[in-house]
Amino acid sequence: MSDLSRKEKLIYEVKTYLIDVAYLALFFGVFTTYRRLLMAEYDISYGDYGISIIKALILAKIIMLGDVFRLGRLKDRPLMYRTLFKTVVFTLWVLLFHVLEITGSSLLRGQGITGGAHEFMGQLPYELPAHLLIVVLAFLPFFAIRELGAVLGEGRLHQLFFSGELTGTAGETNTRRTNG
16 A cells, blocks of 8 residues: 555545544534523533533544444445444444443442443433434434445545536436526
C-alpha cells in the first residue's frame, strides 16, 4: 500500500468518523433537549449536552470497531433485511460495550464483577431497555443510509443529495418534470 493510499484511507476514515459523530451528536442532542424541556416543567435544570457529544464520540468509535470486525454483513439480501440485521447486530455490539463499561467502572470502584452485575441488573427494568430503544432508533436510519450508499456506489449518495445531478432513467424523469 503506498503512502498516498494510506493517506487517502486515513482521510476517508476520519471523514466517515466525523460524519457519524455529527449524526449521533445531533440525535442524542435532540433527546437531551427533550429531557431538559420535560424537567423544566418541574423546575429542574438539565443541560448535559456535553454528555451527548461524548456519547456520540464513543458510539461512533464502537461503530468503527464493528466495521473493522465486519459485523452485520449480509450479502445478497434486500436492503431492508440488511439494514435491520445490521441495526440488531450493532445494537448488541453496543450492549456488549455497555456491559464492559459497567464491569470496568465497578472494578475501578472496588466492587468487583458482582457489583457490576448488580448495577447491570438494576438497569434492566427501565433504563437499559430505554437506552437500547434509543440506540435502535438512531441506528435504523443511520444504517439504512449507509447500506443505500453501499448499493449505489462510492460517492453516488453524496452526489444525489448535494450536487443536484440526477442521471439515469429516474433522474431523466425527474429532470423532465422540473424543466417541463
